[in-house]
Amino acid sequence: xxxxxxxxxxxxxxxxxxxxxxxxxxxxxxxxxxxxxxxxxxxxxxxxxxxxxxxxxxxxxxxxxxxxxxxxxxxxxxxxxxxxxxxxxxxxxxxxxxxxxxxxxxxxxxxxxxxxxxxxxxxxxxxxxxxxxxxxxxxxxxxxxxxxxxxxxxxxxxxxxxxxxxxxxxxxxxxxxxxxxxxxxxxxxxxxxxxxxxxxxxxxxxxxxxxxxxxxxxxxxxxxxxxxxxxxxxxxxxxxxxxxxxxxxxxxxxxxxxxxxxxxxxxxxxxxxxxxxxxxxxxxxxxxxxxxxxxxxxxxxxxxxxxxxxxxxxxxxxxxxxxxxxxxxxxxxxxxxxxxxxxxxxxxxxxxxxxxxxxxxxxxxxxxxxxxxxxxxxxxxxxxxxxxxxxxxxxxxxxxxxxxxxxxxxxxxxxxxxxxxxxxxxxxxxxxxx
Ligand code: GLU
Numbered sequence: 001x002x003x004x005x006x007x008x009x010x011x012x013x014x015x016x017x018x019x020x021x022x023x024x025x026x027x028x029x030x031x032x033x034x035x036x037x038x039x040x041x042x043x044x045x046x047x048x049x050x051x052x053x054x055x056x057x058x059x060x061x062x063x064x065x066x067x068x069x070x071x072x073x074x075x076x077x078x079x080x081x082x083x084x085x086x087x088x089x090x091x092x093x094x095x096x097x098x099x100x101x102x103x104x105x106x107x108x109x110x111x112x113x114x115x116x117x118x119x120x121x122x123x124x125x126x127x128x129x130x131x132x133x134x135x136x137x138x139x140x141x142x143x144x145x146x147x148x149x150x151x152x153x154x155x156x157x158x159x160x161x162x163x164x165x166x167x168x169x170x171x172x173x174x175x176x177x178x179x180x181x182x183x184x185x186x187x188x189x190x191x192x193x194x195x196x197x198x199x200x201x202x203x204x205x206x207x208x209x210x211x212x213x214x215x216x217x218x219x220x221x222x223x224x225x226x227x228x229x230x231x232x233x234x235x236x237x238x239x240x241x242x243x244x245x246x247x248x249x250x251x252x253x254x255x256x257x258x259x260x261x262x263x264x265x266x267x268x269x270x271x272x273x274x275x276x277x278x279x280x281x282x283x284x285x286x287x288x289x290x291x292x293x294x295x296x297x298x299x300x301x302x303x304x305x306x307x308x309x310x311x312x313x314x315x316x317x318x319x320x321x322x323x324x325x326x327x328x329x330x331x332x333x334x335x336x337x338x339x340x341x342x343x344x345x346x347x348x349x350x351x352x353x354x355x356x357x358x359x360x361x362x363x364x365x366x367x368x369x370x371x372x373x374x375x376x377x378x379x380x381x382x383x384x385x386x387x388x389x390x391x392x393x394x395x396x397x398x399x400x401x402x403x404x405x406x407x408x409x410x411x412x413x414x415x416x417x418x419x420x421x422x423x424x425x426x427x428x429x430x431x432x433x434x
Contacts (some may be wrong), residue, residue, distance in 0.1 A: 002330075005196060011129050011272055027342065027343060027344075029105045029317055030107050030108040032342060034055065035343050036415060036419060040420050043410075044423060045383065049430070050430055053085075054429050056077045057083060057107055058084060059082070060081075060082045060103065061079075061081045061154055063079045063080075063081075063153035064076055064304050065131065065149040081127065082107050083127045083163060084113065084127060084128075084326065085114040087125065087430050088118060088123055088426060089117070089123035090125060090159070090164055091123060091126065091127035092113060092124035093109065093126055093128040093161070093165070093168075094128060094165065094169075094366075095104075095166070095168055096126075096131075096170055097133050097166050097171050098133075098135075100131035100316075105130070105317070106129065106130045107128075110126050110127050110128075112359060112360055114426060115360045115423070116363075117371075118422040118425040119399050119403070119418055120395050120396065121395065121398070121425070122370075122371035124349060127163055127165075128168070129150075131146060131150055139282035144178055147175050150179075151183060155183065158193060159193070160354050164193060165195075166194060166367070166370050167196040172196075173196055173197055176198075177198055179193070179194050180194050180202075192374050193408065195370035195374055196208075196366075201292070202376075204372050204373035205384065205388055207370065208242065208394060211243045212242070212249070212365070213246065214368065215312065215334060216247055217365070217393060217396040218357055218396060219247075219310060219334050222332055222334065222357050223310070231254065231256065232257075233308075234257050234259050234309050235256050235312065237260070237336075238259040238267070238314060238319060239262065239313070239316075240261045240263045240279070241263070241314070243337070245261075245280070245283075247312060247336055248261055248276050249277075257273030258273060259271065259302045259306065259308060261289055262298070262300050262303050263288055264288075266290040266299055267290070267299065267300055267302070267303040268296065268298065270362065307329050308330050309332065310331070310332045311332070312333075312334045312336050313333070313335060313336065314337050316337055317337060318339065319337065319341070320340060320341045321344065322342070328354070329411060330354065331353075331354060332354070333354060333356045334357045335356065335358055335363065337401070338363065350413055354415065361399060361400065364399065368392055369392055399421075403417045
């Protein structure tokens with residue numbers, strides 16, 4: 001029998017940001033998640049037994065998914081579902097389709113979901129799934145077959161009160177519809193088995209825009225708290241997928257100038273601010289934001305270093321590292337993506353007085369409305385859009401206030417404050433169960 005041990009923690013930091021341990025420049029996503037957890041656990045003097053329970057996932061599934069491709073060949077894909085913790089409720093988290101997905105990344109994202117659901121106080125635990133594939137190079141038929149194959153393979157780990165998937169990078173409402181349909185073949189009509197479904201199939205109004213709306217609410221609150229006027233703020237957003245594009249639209253509605261946005265092909269910049277509706281029109285007709293008339297093309301790298309007040313990385317993890325952190329000029333960084341800032345870059349930012357709103361707070365709007373969708377499915381009673389947006393607003397502002405309070409009271413970074421708020425809830429539920 002092997003016994004898990006935990007290395008003795010350095011003295012718990014008290015006081016300001018300077019006492020967070022120095023971070024190594026090259027960490028993989030799981031090491032990053034562990035680092036962030038450990039810093040908060042040390043600060044809170046979280047007891048050894050709780051740390052033991054929370055450091056590693058509860059269950060990890062790795063499955064093979066054979067798919068007959070359109071050209072007749074058989075391809076083998078690998079899928080993952082990592083269930084990190086469920087002391088506060090069923091496992092909850094998205095499914096990511098991307099060619100760089102691996103177990104390590106999914107593991108780290110599953111842990112982030114545990115902290116995220118606790119932070120916004122929805123009765124879920126944390127999980128994440130993924131398939132190593134390039135969905136941009138697959139036909140609808142191939143994607144459907146891949147998704148149904150995955151749903152069959154992880155079926156035994158799913159359940160309305162066990163584990164509820166949702167969309168993430170590279171997946172969408174259609175993918176959720178296929179999972180629901182596949183699950184239904186065996187278990188009967190079960191809309192609450194996934195969230196982020198098409199509204200027509202039991203999805204919630206407002207779920208599609210929920211993560212972006214949450215980013216807008218948190219950006220607004222952070223600007224207010226740090227004495228920045230959102231109406232005059234210059235904002236750059238890396239990523240124009242579901243999260244980035246909704247955030248751009250909703251933040252520009254507050255009066256801010258979105259001076260740059262980007263997608264995988266590159267970015268665009270306009271000194272006077274972009275007309276976001278026109279960016280959507282251009283994107284819909286050309287398939288990308290680049291080369292939009294009246295704007296200047298910038299690379300994704302250049303976008304991160306523009307002279308702006310607020311930078312919103314809304315693409316993939318690891319966007320700001322030791323390589324480019326010194327070139328970032330924003331005063332506030334809002335992590336709309338998961339893990340876009342490495343611990344090394346995080347520390348650099350703090351030493352320069354740049355504030356970072358952590359992912360587990362900034363992008364928690366998605367899972368919050370997933371909770372509303374699940375509730376509506378279970379009660380078979382649909383909410384109107386105003387109710388969804390109102391409830392989202394209440395929960396996001398409450399979470400922001402709790403994190404900001406702790407940040408101010410304990411003079412700790414926002415990320416550590418967010419972890420501390422979340423960890424306290426998960427730890428309490430663990431103590432009550434064990
Ligand atoms: N994939 C989203 C996230 O990372 C949403 C998860 C969910 O709604 O369950 O937060």
